[in-house]
Amino acid sequence: MTSNAKNFDDLVQSRRSVRIYDQDVEFDHGAVKRSLERATLSPNSSNMQMWEFYRIKSDDLKKEVANLCMKQKAASTARELVLFVVRPTLWKERASFNLEKMKSSFDEKPSMDDKSKKRALSYYEKLIPTLYNNDKLGLKSVGKKIFAWAIGTKRPMVRQVTKTDVRVTLHKSVSLAAMTFIYSMKAEGYDTCPMEGFDSKRVKKLLKLPKDAEISMIIGCGPAAEGGIYNERVRVPNDDVIFEL
Numbered sequence: 338m339t340s341n342a343k344n345f346d347d348l349v350q351s352r353r354s355v356r357i358y359d360q361d362v363e364f365d366h367g368a369v370k371r372s373l374e375r376a377t378l379s380p381n382s383s384n385m386q387m388w389e390f391y392r393i394k395s396d397d398l399k400k401e402v403a404n405l406c407m408k409q410k411a412a413s414t415a416r417e418l419v420l421f422v423v424r425p426t427l428w429k430e431r432a433s434f435n436l437e438k439m440k441s442s443f444d445e446k447p448s449m450d451d452k453s454k455k456r457a458l459s460y461y462e463k464l465i466p467t468l469y470n471n472d473k474l475g476l477k478s479v480g481k482k483i484f485a486w487a488i489g490t491k492r493p494m495v496r497q498v499t500k501t502d503v504r505v506t507l508h509k510s511v512s513l514a515a516m517t518f519i520y521s522m523k524a525e526g527y528d529t530c531p532m533e534g535f536d537s538k539r540v541k542k543l544l545k546l547p548k549d550a551e552i553s554m555i556i557g558c559g560p561a562a563e564g565g566i567y568n569e570r571v572r573v574p575n576d577d578v579i580f581e582l
């Protein structure tokens with residue numbers, strides 16, 4: 338095992354969801370900043386980065402949000418709460434961002450022919466808008482599903498093309514960012530607890546989040562208090578979930 342793997346294994350083995358945080362020892366909020374900056378480097382679908390991270394540091398606001406996290410101690414005792422949010426309407430500006438980056442990268446690839454360039458650009462010009470541009474009722478999804486099915490009868494085809502599938506994709510990506518954040522905080526010497534037990538409607542209203550925002554998780558963090566881990570870690574046997582085919 339490499340020393341990196343050993344260090345990473347230490348983090349993984351020692352990370353637990355902590356439900357009570359110490360109020361007295363000093364907490365370095367810079368660790369949250371650094372960890373979020375690392376989280377933005379997480380893999381994410383088509384590099385669309387349709388995520389946002391909201392930090393709740395002030396005691397008053399933390400208290401209000403913790404109440405909406407069903408008064409969980411993991412939230413009320415957290416030294417900081419971080420919302421991991423997806424923004425389905427950001428697709429246009431993110432597609433443009435990637436398109437512009439791709440165009441400027443062509444300057445460094447003078448050998449690339451025009452046909453290859455056109456094909457590469459069409460990813461963000463055509464495919465991404467087709468997938469991400471959805472109507473309120475999801476009616477476009479029906480057409481996309483039929484299209485994917487029809488193509489799929491002839492050749493391999495991505496089947497996850499509906500509005501709901503896009504939402505899943507966004508939550509997948511932000512979850513990877515959440516994981517990076519959690520391990521980064523552990524490496525910084527702090528603990529975390531991801532939470533989905535909260536009143537999303539009220540939290541959105543309280544924090545005046547954009548209309549399309551969906552809160553994927555709220556992560557409480559800080560230094561663990563004694564008794565902050567509620568129970569022994571239990572997992573189903575590896576043989577029940579890891580398969581070699």
Ligand SMILES: Cc1cc2nc3c(=O)[nH]c(=O)nc-3n(C[C@H](O)[C@H](O)[C@H](O)COP(=O)(O)O)c2cc1C
Binds near residue numbers: 534
């Ligand atoms: C998506 C998600 C939502 C969770 N929501 C909560 C929650 O609302 N409250 C809580 O105390 N723990 C929550 N957890 C933590 C899990 O209960 C915990 O990860 C699991 O029991 C395994 O324990 P461990 O993290 O200590 O290994 C959540 C974890 C995930 C990934």
